Amino acid sequence: MAAPVPVQTPAGIEPAFDLAAYYPILIYAVVVVAFGLGTIAASHLTPFKPRKPTRVKQMPYESGMDPVGSARMQFDIKFYLIAILFLVFDVELLFLYPWAVLAYADGGDPTWKTVFGGVVFAEILVFLATLAIAYVYAWRKGVFQWR
Amino acid sequence: MPEFDPVYLAIVIVGLMGGVLGVVGYLTLAERKVSAWIQDRLGPNRVGPGGLLQPLADGGKFFLKEEVIPAHVDKVFYLLAPAVAVITSLLAIAVVPFGPTVAPPDPQPTVAAFEAAQAEYRNHFSFVMAPGLDVGVLYVFALGSLAVYGVILAGWSANNKYSLLGALRSSAQIISYEIPLGLSVLGVFLIVGSLNLEKITAWQADHRTWLVLVQPLAFLLFLVSAYAEGSRLPFDLPEAEQELVGGYHTEYSSMKLGLMLMAEYVHLVTAGFIVSILFWGGWGFFGLENLLTDPVGGAVLKAAILIGKMLVYCGFALLIRWTIPRFRFDQLMNIAWKVMIPLALLNLLCVMVVLQFGWPLVVLTGTSVLSFCGAGVLSVWLRGSVTNPKRPVRKLPPGLPAGVTYASR
Numbered sequence: 001m002a003a004p005v006p007v008q009t010p011a012g013i014e015p016a017f018d019l020a021a022y023y024p025i026l027i028y029a030v031v032v033v034a035f036g037l038g039t040i041a042a043s044h045l046t047p048f049k050p051r052k053p054t055r056v057k058q059m060p061y062e063s064g065m066d067p068v069g070s071a072r073m074q075f076d077i078k079f080y081l082i083a084i085l086f087l088v089f090d091v092e093l094l095f096l097y098p099w100a101v102l103a104y105a106d107g108g109d110p111t112w113k114t115v116f117g118g119v120v121f122a123e124i125l126v127f128l129a130t131l132a133i134a135y136v137y138a139w140r141k142g143v144f145q146w147r
Numbered sequence: 148m149p150e151f152d153p154v155y156l157a158i159v160i161v162g163l164m165g166g167v168l169g170v171v172g173y174l175t176l177a178e179r180k181v182s183a184w185i186q187d188r189l190g191p192n193r194v195g196p197g198g199l200l201q202p203l204a205d206g207g208k209f210f211l212k213e214e215v216i217p218a219h220v221d222k223v224f225y226l227l228a229p230a231v232a233v234i235t236s237l238l239a240i241a242v243v244p245f246g247p248t249v250a251p252p253d254p255q256p257t258v259a260a261f262e263a264a265q266a267e268y269r270n271h272f273s274f275v276m277a278p279g280l281d282v283g284v285l286y287v288f289a290l291g292s293l294a295v296y297g298v299i300l301a302g303w304s305a306n307n308k309y310s311l312l313g314a315l316r317s318s319a320q321i322i323s324y325e326i327p328l329g330l331s332v333l334g335v336f337l338i339v340g341s342l343n344l345e346k347i348t349a350w351q352a353d354h355r356t357w358l359v360l361v362q363p364l365a366f367l368l369f370l371v372s373a374y375a376e377g378s379r380l381p382f383d384l385p386e387a388e389q390e391l392v393g394g395y396h397t398e399y400s401s402m403k404l405g406l407m408l409m410a411e412y413v414h415l416v417t418a419g420f421i422v423s424i425l426f427w428g429g430w431g432f433f434g435l436e437n438l439l440t441d442p443v444g445g446a447v448l449k450a451a452i453l454i455g456k457m458l459v460y461c462g463f464a465l466l467i468r469w470t471i472p473r474f475r476f477d478q479l480m481n482i483a484w485k486v487m488i489p490l491a492l493l494n495l496l497c498v499m500v501v502l503q504f505g506w507p508l509v510v511l512t513g514t515s516v517l518s519f520c521g522a523g524v525l526s527v528w529l530r531g532s533v534t535n536p537k538r539p540v541r542k543l544p545p546g547l548p549a550g551v552t553y554a555s556r
Binding site for chain 1: 153156159160164209210211212213214215216217218219226229230231233234237238241242253254255256257258260261262265276277278279280285286305306307308309310311312315318319322323325326329330333336337338340341342392397398401402403406476477480481484485488489492495496499502503536
């Protein structure tokens with residue numbers, strides 16, 4: 001790998017983004033996928049295990065009873081509501097992450113903080129307030145209530 | 148160590164996977180031993196001295212047991228689900244340091260200083276598979292969310308009511324607890340100013356403190372969410388044995404069940420490393436880590452400290468599992484949505500204000516303790532009606548219903 005390329009940013013001179021830093025993860029991913037699939041395949045294909053399927057053994061397990069109806073059943077609307085709320089909060093959270101990393105980091109440009117620090121602080125307060133309003137609304141609507 | 152070296156990488160991958168799987172194997176043994184000890188039993192003690200070879204025997208048995216694939220399952224997803232579970236959990240450990248690390252250098256004012264800092268950085272050796280990644284913790288959280296797919300695929304494809312209910316509960320629980328998990332550590336990132344785990348460790352070493360002292364409330368929220376994410380008891384609703392048999396892995400047998408269980412323990416190990424690094428100072432231990440000055444001895448000592456902290460976390464999880472009973476599902480959801488999210492937001496707000504006005508970080512310890520105590524007082528005042536609301540109970544009239552009589556002899 002070549003030496004890192006310097007790039008001028010407001011914070012100073014930093015190394016440019018280099019995809020090479022992610023190569024280990026790619027290689028590791030290949031190894032881990034091979035491990036996961038390989039273990040299942042090896043255990044599936046090995047000749048040293050008994051294979052005696054019977055009709056009863058292949059039924060869905062319902063504590064010894066014969067299964068009643070299909071397992072593809074309807075389920076509570078609560079799960080959908082939780083999923084939607086999760087999307088709202090998680091996206092809000094994702095917006096907060098870049099700010100959290102940059103806002104009070106050392107080594108930044110000091111003039112940037114004196115000029116924009118207060119504005120950013122106020123903006124994040126407004127952002128959190130909208131989040132809080134949505135949260136209170138959901139609570140009052142009874143989304144968090146499990147019956 | 149940003150230099151990319153395939154041989155080094157191969158050694159790290161093999162060593163790390165072997166190490167993690169070894170720890171996982173012995174965690175299962177420790178779990179059984181601890182449970183036996185708590186319940187006044189002996190536990191596994193036949194295979195090897197004191198049962199020490201039990202994990203190997205278990206692995207062999209998982210491999211050689213009959214593989215029952217029920218006739219009604221969705222075969223592709225059914226076979227894929229354990230692989231997804233174990234792949235996502237193992238992948239998460241790629242950015243997690245498992246020994247002493249050096250933080251990547253800060254931005255420099257001049258090119259010469261930049262070159263010098265980079266050269267200096269490249270001379271050091273970091274015990275991470277992929278060092279110097281800026282996404283750091285975000286990558287771990289992303290793979291933690293992907294773990295939901297393993298669970299929901301397993302539950303859906305098995306075509307079994309217990310599996311489906313377990314998968315639904317589990318996915319609802321995992322996504323609910325992801326929000327407090329992400330919100331609580333935002334304070335840490337604000338203070339440190341980086342997502343990089345090596346930089347977070349270096350910050351704690353430089354400031355001679357542990358972030359758990361600065362952010363006790365965030366630590367508590369993170370700990371609880373991490374247990375819930377890993378479906379450890381008291382949060383193991385997805386596989387509540389008394390209600391759902393085995394939850395989402397009811398229909399699994401042989402090695403596929405083994406992989407599912409292995410994924411859970413790998414989550415525990417990863418969470419242990421993350422907690423140790425984010426809150427317990429990584430490889431630092433109040434200056435004790437600098438006792439050995441030679442490079443090899445020092446590295447071994449620091450790695451031992453970090454791994455020791457991880458094992459303390461795992462041991463704590465074991466003790467909690469066999470001490471605290473399981474929550475009811477509505478209580479579990481109420482804790483995530485009505486208690487932990489507001490507390491995490493409040494904590495974030497405190498950190499923001501303290502950093503904006505440049506107050507000392509000790510204030511944060513105070514606000515954390517105050518918020519925690521305030522939440523406790525509020526809960527007492529409301530008589531627990533937030534997490535455990537009174538539900539209408541329909542009382543039956545006394546005596547037998549009309550027209551029903553006892554069987555006469």
